Amino acid sequence: MSTRSAVLALLPVLLLASPAAVARDRADTPTAPAGAEAGYDTGMTRAMDAAAAQASAETSLPPEQRECLAKAVYFEARGEPEEAQAAVAAVVLNRVEDPQFPDTPCDVVRQGGETPPCQFSWWCDGRPDVPRDRDSWKRALRIADLVGSGTVEDPTGGALYFHHTRVSPSWSAAFEQVAEIGGHVYYRDENG
Template sequence: MAPMQNYVAIILVSALIAGCASTPSTRATRESSRQVDAAEQRCLALAMYWEARGEGERGMLAVGSVVLNRVASRDFPSRACAVVRQGGESPPCQFSWWCDGKSDVPRARPQWNAALTTADYMLRVRPKDPTHGALFFHSTAIKSPWLRSRERTVRIGGHIFYR
């Protein structure tokens, strides 16, 4: 093969390899460029903050997954804010922090920032669900007899998850 043909062949093979190698990152870019509704992000972040702010990213992902699993279920509202607020601001409600009569303004700035970042990530990328499809959870500090009929999926941090 002549030197110019070698050069062209090298360029073509390099372009082909680069194109194949960039496919996953192109997919990731497409996924990460999903539009995120600011209100939905805030509602998801509030749920993660109030339910799991002391449990790190994995605990927040687990609580966020329950909210998003409910959004995907026909048995619950189809928006994160509606899931979080289901039942109104007086008991019984779905999330006790929502209907306890106290302020829902986050006070711990680092944990709030982590919740916002995690909510944004979950809404853009849709990571693997660490709860295995859970629709319910409760603190390990309480007994919940109403969940006896549900399948326990996992314990993460201070919460037990069920579907």
């Protein structure tokens, strides 16, 4: 069985983060279950790492574009389940494919400049865009590779827009809601 087939077979399991996976993203909680060694790892994590290594080799994204996609994942959804992180990556790549948006992940992320209004609030919030949580950054890179290579399909069904569930922006009424994944609601053009 190819790596891609193995990942696709495990996809429902791989993309549903367990409470332990979510806890790993929080600095104030241990990274392993009680009694486990510091190097705690599961077969599922190893399978995803292997799939991500294969995806990284297969991705058509140049390193700078991969990093921009991973930063979008990291800053928008690092504490969320991996399906939610994949959804953020998918929106960036959906925009790359849509003629009304720029042609690269970096240009999509940077659209609107470094001062509000911009497309991604973390890009124009005036704070450094340097990932500080090493494990979450590695996970964001892995998700960027999996989504960027097509190993993981778009869980949003073609969404071009999203917002956090805690807000209700006026622009959302102009679009068709297609999914709610993790802490975000996803939309696409009603005509698209």
